[in-house]
Amino acid sequence: MDISEKQAIVAECRASGMTAKAWCEAKGIEYRQYVVWATKVNREEHHAPQQWANVTMKKDEHIPDEIRLTCGKWTICVVSGFNPILLADLLRVVDEVC
Template identity: 30%
Template sequence: MGGIHLTKAELEELRELWRARVADFRASGLTGAAWCAAHQVKEHQLWYWVGKFKADTNHSGRQRDHAEPRFIPVRVEKSAPEVTDKPLSVRVGPAVIEVTPGYDTELLRDVVRTLASLC
């Protein structure tokens, strides 16, 4: 069966070229088709080398071509509580109290206690 025969050095050079390409593809976030179109590479070649490197593991079982996980800082801002103009209905027995924003907490507490003792 005929084919192209590469020297050991040429094969290693080809592997390193594709190792860099696969790493670039993985870091790009693009689909295989999009990355291949942008780099003028046949998609089947990319997937061949992705599969080849996936099977190429070191003795500890970790894949050598995978980069270590990267973390990016995320800034989380506390959002202000949603303010609504709608009153809150509080039921105490048969009584209903409508509480609006800015209510007096002590007055509400006293009213609820009084109603609870009566109902």
């Protein structure tokens, strides 16, 4: 299957309004294979090299021990005692969406 066919499948899934897993199940496509295709399509679409973001540290006197990660319209607040696995999962999702 060439990249244009993979792009068409990924575009159809995204336009369906369904979750990728539910769409794959309805279409008889193995979800893991779809994830491989979607990852390849995402890399092709975002072929620009990754860059470091500017980081500004600010101390908020009202909320101690909090870190805020802001990128465009997204802000993720992390407080002391956070679940690092949950944060890693969240960042992966945000990275795919942005």
